[in-house]
Amino acid sequence: MKKIRKAVIPVxxxxxxxxxxxxxxxxxxxxxxxxxxxxxxxxxxxxxxxxEVVLITSEGxxxxxxxxxxxxxLDTVLNEKNxxxxxxxxxxxxNLIDIVSVRQKKPLGLGHAIWMARNVIGNEPFMVLLGxxxxxxxxxCCKQMIDLYNNVQQSIVAIQxxxxxxxxxxxxxEGNPTExxxxxxxxxxxxxxxxxxxxxxxxxxxRYLLMPEVFDFLEKTQPGHGGEIQLxxxxxxxxxxxxMYAYEFEGNRYDAGDKLGYLKAxxxxxxxxxxxxxxxxxxxxxxxxESE
Numbered sequence: 001m002k003k004i005r006k007a008v009i010p011v012x013x014x015x016x017x018x019x020x021x022x023x024x025x026x027x028x029x030x031x032x033x034x035x036x037x038x039x040x041x042x043x044x045x046x047x048x049x050x051x052e053v054v055l056i057t058s059e060g061x062x063x064x065x066x067x068x069x070x071x072x073x074l075d076t077v078l079n080e081k082n083x084x085x086x087x088x089x090x091x092x093x094x095n096l097i098d099i100v101s102v103r104q105k106k107p108l109g110l111g112h113a114i115w116m117a118r119n120v121i122g123n124e125p126f127m128v129l130l131g132x133x134x135x136x137x138x139x140x141c142c143k144q145m146i147d148l149y150n151n152v153q154q155s156i157v158a159i160q161x162x163x164x165x166x167x168x169x170x171x172x173x174e175g176n177p178t179e180x181x182x183x184x185x186x187x188x189x190x191x192x193x194x195x196x197x198x199x200x201x202x203x204x205x206x207r208y209l210l211m212p213e214v215f216d217f218l219e220k221t222q223p224g225h226g227g228e229i230q231l232x233x234x235x236x237x238x239x240x241x242x243x244m245y246a247y248e249f250e251g252n253r254y255d256a257g258d259k260l261g262y263l264k265a266x267x268x269x270x271x272x273x274x275x276x277x278x279x280x281x282x283x284x285x286x287x288x289x290e291s292e
Contacts, residue, residue: 109228130206137251
């Protein structure tokens, strides 16, 4: 059994849903309370026991790489001003995990972005985490999926239930329950199905555990929905060849690339913050009382 050692995080997108905020700042660098979104994603990877992150980047994304890099000048200034706690925190960020960057030169879709990682991943299973999908859970979502993988030894997609009138916004899984709790064997996958064309409410969210054979299918996948190389198309072929599981993870998921999802994430994470949580909850309660 091969251990899950690497995680791919595609961060090459333009973040058009968050314009104008993302005109000069990568959407993954938008702050949730006191740290950028991408840091929460990387911290989930680290907490799940993974050794290396592969960032799929594009032009204008250097701020993400810089965030996880060591800054000698800043470190020196903080040391001279005796700001040791802040200095230690920043040094911890730069030492979180080994990070490799791969440039996606053309915006050809999520499937193409993952295919760009093939030479770094090699012939081993790996995780994929979308850079704007946040999951707050007691056990990291990645760790939940890796624990399931240790039993099933096959690819896994994370899913959540969504209202039927929203299924056309997601990749949808159709499948049957297995002997494993909250787990389904994938029978079919449809990317953003037209209303009424699928009876399933199981939506794929931004967490995947994939076998390396997916690269063979991605290489042959033709542009699909939106003129892009869709990951879902390759996953259907991967499922047909070797089987695939869908796992209904435990936790709260937020689409931080969407304005409403971002605000929900800020509120939830702020309420759970170690030093700000209590005061923030009191503030939210006072605002709710005033609006009644």
